[in-house]
Amino acid sequence: MKVVVLIVVISHILFFSSAEAFSVIADLSPSRIEIHSKFTGKNILIFGALMEKTDNIVIIIHGPETSMAIHKKVKVLGLWTNGAKVLVNRVPYFFSFSSATMPYRKIKQIFYEEFIPFSHERDLSNDEREMVEALIQNKIRSSLYQFENAVEIINDRLFRGNIFLPGNIVRGKYTVEIIALDDNRIVGIESIPLVVVKTGLDAWIFDMNHSHPILYGFAAIIGAIFIGWLGFFATNRKKFFNKSGS
Template sequence: MRQAGLRPDRGAIGAVQHRHRRGGRTLIARLILLVGLLTGLAAEAQSPLVSDISSRRIGIDSSFTGTELLLFGSLSQPGDVVIVIKGPPQSLTVRRKERIAGVWVNADAVTYRNVPGFYAVVSNRPLTEIASERVLRRHGIGIENIRVESIEGGATEAGFDAAVKRLRQQNNLFHQDTSGVTILFDRLYRSTIAFPANVPVGSYTTEVYLFQDGSVVSAQTSPILIDKSGIERALFSFAHQWPLFYGLFAVVIAAFAGWGAAQIFRKS
């Protein structure tokens, strides 16, 4: 007498095989991710320069009187560190005054575009001792190497170009410090960048260079955002997105304030 044997459930076997295949693919994906992570960490450890910033966003409100950012990092080999912070691009008109009939009047004028609203460069020693003028000019390092371009195009008088940078320096918007970077044990560096109260809002770029024997051996770039905050941000956004309504709102507020002041003085 033959006994009926138990037949395996093909659906259950297929589900088990599918789970094994899926588990194998998941394991392979995790191994690939782990290998990529370890490779990235090894590459970062071998990088000659690692840098960071204390904050990547600065909020400006009515009580803003300026602030400072801390930049720091490590070096895998000794060298000179140069830090450049610049932005946002703006247009600027420079006018030359002439005395005519005993009265000073505006004569020639040149309008420049893409002039940095703020520019700061700090280093651990004088730039001329770190690299040649040609290298500094190629990377735009140093106030004298900032590239300014007139809207009309073509060459302009050197006096106008120098006036652009002089006006920015007078407003504390262009800054250069050849002892602003401190290097400890040839492996760690730190620097503090001061932003004045009149710093313009917008996107900024931080560039950190590592020099050796007059050449750039490593560089890192990081973004910084300076923006309005609080009620100032709301008014700023409203004025730029809805300029017509903002103008009407300002006129209504001014008229109401004038009427209120007139009523107060009339009663008194």
């Protein structure tokens, strides 16, 4: 595996060495992930080479994006219910930040919105900021947001990073961004697609639910009736056979 990775990196360097625009050459393995009922997660290897020495390498994986309404829970007459809400656009379901030399909090102070999971189109109140922060903390607890992954730089020219995608990721298109930093400036970026797909019975059920919802609903009703009938027959079969024998 290491020999194959080294050959790929060297071939990229030889091909792009004359092009100034390519200061970062990178690839990942695997570039396609299949999830199924027994899927528990997958390690992704991101590796590559630098055309020149830099201070830091940052790797970000994010996607798929969606809009979310974040509600604040309030207690009314002893019952918890939804209170105020804040709408946030382009929220990535998964976000991973990896750095070779500088922690996330320091990178965030320098670049702010360049490396955060999602930005806001308007200023938020203190309550709204607390709600957004609660969302991020929930994502962290679920391993869907990661901010402490590391990147290894080898001999000032090669780099590699391992990122774990947990078992609760969803299918869709993800983006892997490899960013070279030098003197607190972005000097090179490479972007690579990562695809997550469903396979097996889970994929069939998912596609049926989204592509043919009416047919899926009808099949679900028929299936529920059939399972209910089997349950009724199983619990009453002794009575049924006793009556038949008499």
